[in-house]
Every structure is written in C-alpha cells, then in structure tokens.
Amino acid sequence: MMSDKLITVTAPLLPNLDDFHEMLKEIWASKWITNNGAFHKQLEKALCEYLKVPYISLFTNGTLPLITALQALRITGEVITTPYSFVATTHSLWWNGIKPVFVDIDPATGNIDPDKIEAAITPKTTAIMPVHVYGKPCDTQRIQEIADKYGLKIIYDAAHAFGVEVNGESILNAGDMSTLSFHATKVYNTIEGGALVMHDEKTKQRIDYLKNFGFANEVEVVAPGINSKMDEMRSAYGLLSLKQVDAAIEARHQAAIRYREVLRPVEGITFMDDMPGVKHNYSYFPIFVDAEKYGMTRDELYFKMKEQGVLGRRYFYPLISEFSTYRGLPSSSKENLPNAHKMADSVICLPMHHELSKEDVERILETIVK
Numbered sequence: 001m002m003s004d005k006l007i008t009v010t011a012p013l014l015p016n017l018d019d020f021h022e023m024l025k026e027i028w029a030s031k032w033i034t035n036n037g038a039f040h041k042q043l044e045k046a047l048c049e050y051l052k053v054p055y056i057s058l059f060t061n062g063t064l065p066l067i068t069a070l071q072a073l074r075i076t077g078e079v080i081t082t083p084y085s086f087v088a089t090t091h092s093l094w095w096n097g098i099k100p101v102f103v104d105i106d107p108a109t110g111n112i113d114p115d116k117i118e119a120a121i122t123p124k125t126t127a128i129m130p131v132h133v134y135g136k137p138c139d140t141q142r143i144q145e146i147a148d149k150y151g152l153k154i155i156y157d158a159a160h161a162f163g164v165e166v167n168g169e170s171i172l173n174a175g176d177m178s179t180l181s182f183h184a185t186k187v188y189n190t191i192e193g194g195a196l197v198m199h200d201e202k203t204k205q206r207i208d209y210l211k212n213f214g215f216a217n218e219v220e221v222v223a224p225g226i227n228s229k230m231d232e233m234r235s236a237y238g239l240l241s242l243k244q245v246d247a248a249i250e251a252r253h254q255a256a257i258r259y260r261e262v263l264r265p266v267e268g269i270t271f272m273d274d275m276p277g278v279k280h281n282y283s284y285f286p287i288f289v290d291a292e293k294y295g296m297t298r299d300e301l302y303f304k305m306k307e308q309g310v311l312g313r314r315y316f317y318p319l320i321s322e323f324s325t326y327r328g329l330p331s332s333s334k335e336n337l338p339n340a341h342k343m344a345d346s347v348i349c350l351p352m353h354h355e356l357s358k359e360d361v362e363r364i365l366e367t368i369v370k
C-alpha cells in the first residue's frame with residue numbers, strides 16, 4: 001500500500017533544542033545579542049578549523065558575501081559566470097552594476113567549462129565568478145591559470161560546497177575568495193546565514209568593515225558598507241549544528257549509495273558519480289532524464305513523483321539567463337549555452353537530507369523505476 005507521507009526535497013538540520021535553550025540563557029544573561037559577540041567569535045574559529053581555512057567572516061545570508069566580495073575587490077565592468085546556478089549568483093553582479101557574461105557548462109559536472117572562458121574575455125572583464133554546483137568542485141587549477149594569464153580575480157560561489165575537499169585540501173581555499181550559504185536548506189545551516197572565506201588577515205579586516213556599514217572604529221567609516229552581521233542566536237545555533245554535520249553528511253552519503261545502486265541500470269536516467277580524490281558533502285542528488293530512452297519527459301516524471309508524494313525539485317530550471325533581467329544579454333542566447341539548456345531541461349534533484357529513512361529512499365526509487 002502506498003504511504004501518503006509527503007517526502008520533501010530537503011529537511012533542516014536542527015540542533016538539540018535543550019542545548020540551544022542553554023545557550024540562549026547565556027545570551028540573555030550577557031545581554032550581548034549581536035555585533036561580534038562571544039558566540040560569533042567562537043563560530044568563526046570553529047568553522048576555520050572544521051573547514052580547514054585560514055580566515056572566515058560570518059554573514060546574515062549567502063547572497064551578501066557575494067555582493068561584498070565584489071565590493072572588496074573593486075570588481076567592475078564584466079564578470080564571467082555560469083547560468084546554471086541559483087539566481088543570487090548573477091544578482092550579486094547586477095547589484096554592483098556589473099554586466100554578467102554567461103559561459104556554457106561542462107556536462108560532466110554542471111560547472112562552468114574552463115575551455116570556453118577565454119573566448120568570453122573582453123577588455124572590460126575583471127573577474128570570473130564560478131559556482132561549485134551541487135558541491136562538485138570546479139576545475140580550480142585551470143580557472144586560476146586563465147585568471148593569472150589575463151589578470152582577473154576569482155570569486156567562487158561555494159554556497160553548495162560546505163566541507164568539500166580535493167586531495168585533503170578545502171575547495172574554499174581556491175581563487176581570491178569563496179562564499180558560503182548557511183540557509184535552512186543547506187547541508188549546514190544557521191537558519192539564514194552565510195560566510196566569506198579569504199586567505200589573509202588584511203582582507204578579513206576589510207570584509208569585517210564592509211559588513212558593518214564600513215565602520216573601522218567608532219568615528220571612522222572607510223567605505224560605503226552594508227549591514228550583514230550574524231547575530232548571537234544564529235551563531236549559537238551554528239555552533240551546535242556543527243557538532244551534527246558529519247553525521248548528517250554520512251546519512252546523505254548512504255542515501256546516495258542506494259540511489260546509485262538502483263538507478264544505474266535504468267535506461268534514460270543518469271546521475272553524477274563521486275569524483276576521485278574528492279570529499280563530497282552530498283548536498284544534492286540530481287538525476288537527468290533522457291525522455292526518448294526513459295519513455296517519459298522530465299516534467300512527466302517530476303509530476304508523477306509529486307502525485308505519489310515525492311517532492312523532487314527542478315534545480316536549476318529555468319537557467320538564470322532565461323529570467324527577464326538577463327535574457328536580453330548577448331551571452332544569454334540559447335546557442336551560446338547548449339549544455340546548460342540540456343541540463344536545465346532534464347534535471348530533477350531527488351529528495352536528499354539526513355532524515356530520509358531506508359523506506360523513504362525505496363519509495364522515492366519506486367516512483368522512478370518502472
């Protein structure tokens with residue numbers, strides 16, 4: 001008999017409520033609720049250790065670190081980026097008056113194709129903003145080589161790449177800066193939240209000024225900053241979630257193993273395997289539907305799953321380049337982005353979170369395997 005329990009695409013990793021309550025009591029006692037409080041400092045330190053990065057600055061979400069990194073590096077003109085991402089990536093450019101230039105993706109990873117970057121560079125190009133889509137690492141070495149050759153900066157949108165490592169090194173150390181999102185839907189969350197990862201103390205200082213209106217001290221404002229400081233409640237929540245994140249990633253890993261085992265022989269359904277030398281975080285499990293081989297279109301399968309109480313997500317569809325703000329750009333033309341269109345038109349992200357039971361996983365698979 002079919003269960004009528006709704007299986008959602010994600011579920012937030014919530015800290016233990018009693019532990020959280022104890023920390024809230026400390027905050028209430030101190031009466032220090034935001035502005036670089038004790039838990040904020042502790043969380044920055046704990047995240048540097050966990051993520052194996054030298055410096056981190058906490059933010060209120062994952063969008064403002066993108067906007068702030070562009071400000072800090074004084075990026076102007078044109079920035080090369082990917083259309084296969086969440087809209088915030090490109091919006092951060094627009095909010096800085098920068099023209100996004102879309103480059104097609106590598107169909108094997110969903111990430112910007114380094115082979116196509118050079119052709120998009122013009123005298124106005126100042127930076128590259130790639131995304132580690134689904135937490136799959138970009139080819140950071142190739143991208144760095146191109147950036148060095150043309151004197152460009154690199155800001156990685158690493159919103160999906162919490163804890164991802166390549167050959168034992170954090171992917172967050174690549175490029176000039178990397179941003180993280182700690183939104184409720186992410187592997188690690190602080191309800192709303194995010195961070196910027198940087199390589200040196202001077203940049204951290206500059207970012208800390210910028211996220212606090214540009215204040216360098218009580219009387220000096222050194223830049224037109226923004227307000228994006230993480231408060232003490234979320235910092236405390238984040239300290240507790242950090243203790244649970246390894247177990248949550250392992251639970252996701254187990255679901256991914258079973259998904260792959262059952263879906264590998266299914267005609268017309270493909271997915272991404274783990275990459276050699278990479279520590280993955282299993283933040284998403286995208287499958288790609290070849291309508292001809294599978295006998296059903298992506299949307300037909302998506303709605304069939306929905307009818308059976310399994311909520312997948314067509315993530316990333318439509319492409320950013322298809323939204324009204326961006327579709328008039330020359331680089332948004334369909335001919336420029338064939339791989340991105342193909343992926344956006346065939347993708348369904350299956351439910352993926354730490355609370356999926358074995359029965360849930362089997363039920364999800366039954367909706368796909370005819």
Ligand SMILES: Cc1ncc(COP(=O)(O)O)c(C=O)c1O
Pocket residue numbers: 061062063064085086088089131157159160181182183193194
């Ligand atoms: C790739 C990517 N970039 C940026 C963001 C923005 O993060 P936030 O929602 O925390 O502002 C997200 C969030 O979903 C994302 O997926």
